[in-house]
Amino acid sequence: MAAVQEESRVATLEENDDVSIYAIPSVPAVEVSFISTGTEKHSRRGKIIDEDEPLIDTTAALTLRSKKTDRAQKRLQKRQQRAAARPASLSLLDLPPELVQEIVTYLRPSNVFVLAQVSGSIHGFIEQHESAIARDIIKRRYWVLARCFPLPVAFDNVDSTAYPSLLSEKRQDMLQIHRKPYQHVKGIDPLKKNLNEREPIPMIPRGTSPEWNRQLLETNASVVEKAMASPLCYAGILERHLRTTVQTITRTFRGKKTVHPKRLYHLTPAEADKETDAFLERSGPPSYEFPWHRDNYYGLEAYVPNRKWSKEKEKWMYYAEGLHERDLQWIKERFTGVDAIGDTSNVSLTSPWLKFQLGRMNVQRALENKSSSQS
Numbered sequence: 001m002a003a004v005q006e007e008s009r010v011a012t013l014e015e016n017d018d019v020s021i022y023a024i025p026s027v028p029a030v031e032v033s034f035i036s037t038g039t040e041k042h043s044r045r046g047k048i049i050d051e052d053e054p055l056i057d058t059t060a061a062l063t064l065r066s067k068k069t070d071r072a073q074k075r076l077q078k079r080q081q082r083a084a085a086r087p088a089s090l091s092l093l094d095l096p097p098e099l100v101q102e103i104v105t106y107l108r109p110s111n112v113f114v115l116a117q118v119s120g121s122i123h124g125f126i127e128q129h130e131s132a133i134a135r136d137i138i139k140r141r142y143w144v145l146a147r148c149f150p151l152p153v154a155f156d157n158v159d160s161t162a163y164p165s166l167l168s169e170k171r172q173d174m175l176q177i178h179r180k181p182y183q184h185v186k187g188i189d190p191l192k193k194n195l196n197e198r199e200p201i202p203m204i205p206r207g208t209s210p211e212w213n214r215q216l217l218e219t220n221a222s223v224v225e226k227a228m229a230s231p232l233c234y235a236g237i238l239e240r241h242l243r244t245t246v247q248t249i250t251r252t253f254r255g256k257k258t259v260h261p262k263r264l265y266h267l268t269p270a271e272a273d274k275e276t277d278a279f280l281e282r283s284g285p286p287s288y289e290f291p292w293h294r295d296n297y298y299g300l301e302a303y304v305p306n307r308k309w310s311k312e313k314e315k316w317m318y319y320a321e322g323l324h325e326r327d328l329q330w331i332k333e334r335f336t337g338v339d340a341i342g343d344t345s346n347v348s349l350t351s352p353w354l355k356f357q358l359g360r361m362n363v364q365r366a367l368e369n370k371s372s373s374q375s
Contacts, residue, residue, distance in 0.1 A: 093121055101129050105136035108275065109235040112137070126232075134231030142238035144277040147318040148306045149238065151228055162328055165335040201294045245280075245302045246272050264301045281316065283309055 092100060116123045138146045204213055227234040249264050250272060265282045287305045291297050306320035
């Protein structure tokens, strides 16, 4: 091996190869093998490479560039800029609750019912603030009518100490006139043609009770019961009454004849369009009884009860406020005695209406006792 090295030039070993071949020009080719026993290899630059080290992909992603992609990105950026510059859309309930309530009170009660059907959130808001909304609407639009048409008080809401006097036989005998049916006429809407053309209003024959009249009475009773529980329904009744009153006053011509040359309460078209009852504060004829007969409708323009015009003060005096309390006190003083009912649980009465009222009271008491025991 030494003789070969002396006669030939020193060949440079190819690194990183386990087997290398050296060519010697003066002598036949000799194959020399080198066996590497280590795991580390030296690169040409002297860097040590570990074969067990995991490979890491450092290849960078190619940038895709095309005119179509650039145009799409520009359109997207423009849309985003326009959306950022546009003010955010706000719903009604995004405003403060006090402001929303103030806005709703400028509507008519019929409009409030329509608004409550827009969404569940608005319906919940109106239901939660119903009393305040109805109070403000009545104060703004129906201040006069609210004092003329107070809501009735349910029997269950009356002081229990007045039950014996209210259910006494003498008191019930005095109420027989209210349980006798009046001869009611049809609803006002089907009668517009009769009123405008001065045609007789159809009447119910005596001793008969047609089906349409029975349904009309039941419908009116259900509306009043709803108004006793819902202030907005009560405001809706006042709205309907005011509309009917304005239509009657402004109906100056019926057919070819002038019925009312001068409008009652000096109502102007602007006041009629305003839809408030402020014009009813002016002087006019009083309404001492309701139109229970057909003939009462012919000369009636406005039914505004429970008030009296004072010539001295030159204004209307309303006496419906506190009327329920005064009547209840008078009944307790007048019918508390021998004929008054003491214990309403074991009383024996011949009147079916009294039995019904007592049964209703007992059922209500049983339900209250059951609910209190469960709680």
